[in-house]
Amino acid sequence: xxxxxxxxxTAAMLTVGLAVYAALILAGIAVALDGAxxxxxxxAIAAAVLVAVLTLAGLxxxxxxxxx
Numbered sequence: 077x078x079x080x081x082x083x084x085x086t087a088a089m090l091t092v093g094l095a096v097y098a099a100l101i102l103a104g105i106a107v108a109l110d111g112a113x114x115x116x117x118x119x120a121i122a123a124a125v126l127v128a129v130l131t132l133a134g135l136x137x138x139x140x141x142x143x144x
Contacts (some may be wrong), residue, residue, distance in 0.1 A: 083087050 094128040111120030 097130070097134065101127055104130065 106122045108120050108123035108127065111117070111123060
């Protein structure tokens with residue numbers, strides 16, 4: 077039987093989390109560009125705000141993790 081240590085599973089969870097986070101940002105950019113191209117201002121603005129919030133949240137988490 078194979079035993080998985082907690083450190084290995086934590087690293088895997090962080091990797092998956094970062095991949096999902098990056099995918100959300102890229103999807104938000106794609107939606108914002110599509111909304112702007114189709115002249116849907118509310119959709120484009122909402123997606124751009126989502127991307128900005130995710131980016132700022134990532135910056136804050138990076139700063140906190142580097143200090144702690």
